[in-house]
Amino acid sequence: MKQSVSDPQKEAETRPTGLGGQWTSMCRSVSRGWSLILHRGPSQIQFWFIALAIGIGAGLITVTFRHAIAALQIMTYGTEDALGLHSQIQQLPWWWILLVPICGGLAVGLILHRFTPDGRVRSVADVIEGAALRDGRVERRAGLASGAASLITLGSGGSTGREGPVVHLAALLSTWVSNKIRADGITGRDLLGCAVAAAVSASFNAPIAGALFALEVILRHFAVHAFAPIVIASVAGTVVSRLQFGNVTEFSLPTIGGVAFYVELPAFLLLGLGCGLIAVVFMRSIFVAEDLATEMQARLRLPRWLRPAIAGGLLGIIAIWFPHIIGVGYETTSAALTASLGFEQAVIFVLLKVVAVAITVGGRMGGGVFSPALMVGALTGLAFGLVATSIFPNVSGSETLYSLAGMGAVAAAVLGAPISTTLIVFELTGDWQTGLAVMVAVSMSTALASRLVDRSFFLTQLERRDVHVAAGPQAYLLSLYSAAVVMRGKDSPRAASEQACQELIDAGIYVRPDATLEVAMPMFEDGGHVFIPVVAPSAKGGPGELMGALFQVDALRAYTRALAATAAEEHS
Numbered sequence: 001m002k003q004s005v006s007d008p009q010k011e012a013e014t015r016p017t018g019l020g021g022q023w024t025s026m027c028r029s030v031s032r033g034w035s036l037i038l039h040r041g042p043s044q045i046q047f048w049f050i051a052l053a054i055g056i057g058a059g060l061i062t063v064t065f066r067h068a069i070a071a072l073q074i075m076t077y078g079t080e081d082a083l084g085l086h087s088q089i090q091q092l093p094w095w096w097i098l099l100v101p102i103c104g105g106l107a108v109g110l111i112l113h114r115f116t117p118d119g120r121v122r123s124v125a126d127v128i129e130g131a132a133l134r135d136g137r138v139e140r141r142a143g144l145a146s147g148a149a150s151l152i153t154l155g156s157g158g159s160t161g162r163e164g165p166v167v168h169l170a171a172l173l174s175t176w177v178s179n180k181i182r183a184d185g186i187t188g189r190d191l192l193g194c195a196v197a198a199a200v201s202a203s204f205n206a207p208i209a210g211a212l213f214a215l216e217v218i219l220r221h222f223a224v225h226a227f228a229p230i231v232i233a234s235v236a237g238t239v240v241s242r243l244q245f246g247n248v249t250e251f252s253l254p255t256i257g258g259v260a261f262y263v264e265l266p267a268f269l270l271l272g273l274g275c276g277l278i279a280v281v282f283m284r285s286i287f288v289a290e291d292l293a294t295e296m297q298a299r300l301r302l303p304r305w306l307r308p309a310i311a312g313g314l315l316g317i318i319a320i321w322f323p324h325i326i327g328v329g330y331e332t333t334s335a336a337l338t339a340s341l342g343f344e345q346a347v348i349f350v351l352l353k354v355v356a357v358a359i360t361v362g363g364r365m366g367g368g369v370f371s372p373a374l375m376v377g378a379l380t381g382l383a384f385g386l387v388a389t390s391i392f393p394n395v396s397g398s399e400t401l402y403s404l405a406g407m408g409a410v411a412a413a414v415l416g417a418p419i420s421t422t423l424i425v426f427e428l429t430g431d432w433q434t435g436l437a438v439m440v441a442v443s444m445s446t447a448l449a450s451r452l453v454d455r456s457f458f459l460t461q462l463e464r465r466d467v468h469v470a471a472g473p474q475a476y477l478l479s480l481y482s483a484a485v486v487m488r489g490k491d492s493p494r495a496a497s498e499q500a501c502q503e504l505i506d507a508g509i510y511v512r513p514d515a516t517l518e519v520a521m522p523m524f525e526d527g528g529h530v531f532i533p534v535v536a537p538s539a540k541g542g543p544g545e546l547m548g549a550l551f552q553v554d555a556l557r558a559y560t561r562a563l564a565a566t567a568a569e570e571h572s
Contacts, residue, residue: 164368
């Protein structure tokens with residue numbers, strides 16, 4: 001005890017002083033740091049290099065996808081300029097405007113019918129599911145087919161966006177890397193976040209927002225261990241995009257001068273509430289269209305490969321009179337952001353865009369909802385701004401500020417990404433007043449919309465497939481464990497009595513080996529059973545051979561361990 005007290009004193013007495021002593025101390029610190037890197041740090045440094053490579057790869061995917069859409073649009077509509085697409089379409093004959101989306105939808109239907117088990121396009125929702133339930137992996141075959149389907153959709157008149165497809169394609173890259181290095185769940189999710197961050201940042205030239213989008217929407221936590229590699233990948237994706245397209249944004253935004261800003265804050269609160277309602281209508285319209293299309297397909301016994309072609313035909317009919325619905329809609333969005341549209345035009349285009357997106361997604365064509373949400377939001381904000389500035393001209397700023405705030409508010413509510421959406425708009429403008437206005441509108445829209453749907457469009461999609469991710473890990477972790485994994489076999493020393501198991505089986509109380517704890521836990525709660533027999537399926541449809549028993553205590557233990565592991569990852 002006496003020796004331990006005197007050691008610090010002895011160390012202080014022998015510590016070098018003066019300039020030479022400081023140099024010696026610095027050399028020792030460097031030596032200790034280098035030793036730490038050599039013995040404990042290589043895996044972390046290697047992971048950062050992998051994140052950098054994924055960021056570059058995801059950036060290249062984004063750039064390539066964008067060029068591919070432009071090349072296809074030249075073939076179909078004679079222009080590659082997304083900001084001039086609608087003007088070009090107006091000069092084409094009506095039969096061509098009608099024919100192109102039909103042919104595109106037919107090609108999409110054939111691709112999805114051949115390469116996906118359900119004829120459904122994979123999207124951001126599937127990336128979220130992969131992060132939560134599949135150790136950061138997504139389907140490769142169906143994912144590649146979905147990427148091709150989205151490319152054709154966007155190049156042939158589909159009314160969706162390109163950001164969702166590039167997010168999923170980037171997730172395919174991270175899945176391939178995770179499989180190659182045999183990454184565990186934590187590493188796989190981190191790599192998935194890196195790929196998504198790079199794809200989003202390359203799409204919008206917004207590295208900060210890209211990194212936060214991956215954490216906020218995909219991983220749905222802000223763990224410190226994931227932050228550094230995701231930022232590295234996000235910056236890499238932005239660099240790739242800027243090397244190709246320059247340091248430019250998608251929209252030419254006006255300079256917003258001095259306004260009676262603080263007096264206007266209540267107006268932005270009202271705008272946020274209105275945008276929240278518009279976002280809910282936008283999302284529910286898509287779900288209604290999906291249900292209606294599925295019902296009509298079943299009733300008319302249409303082959304599933306024909307469904308996108310019918311949707312393309314409906315889009316073509318609308319586009320003959322309103323070509324503004326075609327493609328990602330950047331030309332109309334830019335017109336809204338520069339206040340180049342009137343009130344009636346803004347309202348009509350909002351309604352038409354909502355209908356067009358519902359037809360495209362409900363018809364199982366490809367593409368995402370990010371760009372359509374931006375367009376709908378910009379038009380909604382412009383319409384609100386035109387009314388507000390006409391009623392209170394002396395205390396109101398420009399309509400473009402309302403358009404920017406509306407764009408962020410609708411997109412944030414649809415995506416469930418208030419933080420990253422606010423930062424995207426702030427990075428696009430670089431103006432703190434604009435960022436504050438957007439933040440006020442975004443907070444109100446997301447607060448309202450998240451109570452009317454399952455938090456976001458993507459999480460509601462998953463809920464409609466009985467994938468319960470929206471409520472958090474406590475809701476979906478039970479689905480990760482099957483009865484066959486947790487049960488005690490018949491030869492276990494603590495196995496259940498076969499006679500007691502048979503009595504339960506005769507009463508119809510048993511589970512299949514592939515049944516998850518999500519199915520078993522309510523049976524424990526409702527029946528008060530200590531265990532439930534696990535029975536193999538029979539060829540005759542009834543109960544087959546007894547395999548073992550699933551004990552409630554074992555199920556609770558597995559669930560508790562899963563919760564602890566998730567909490568450890570999210571707080572590491």
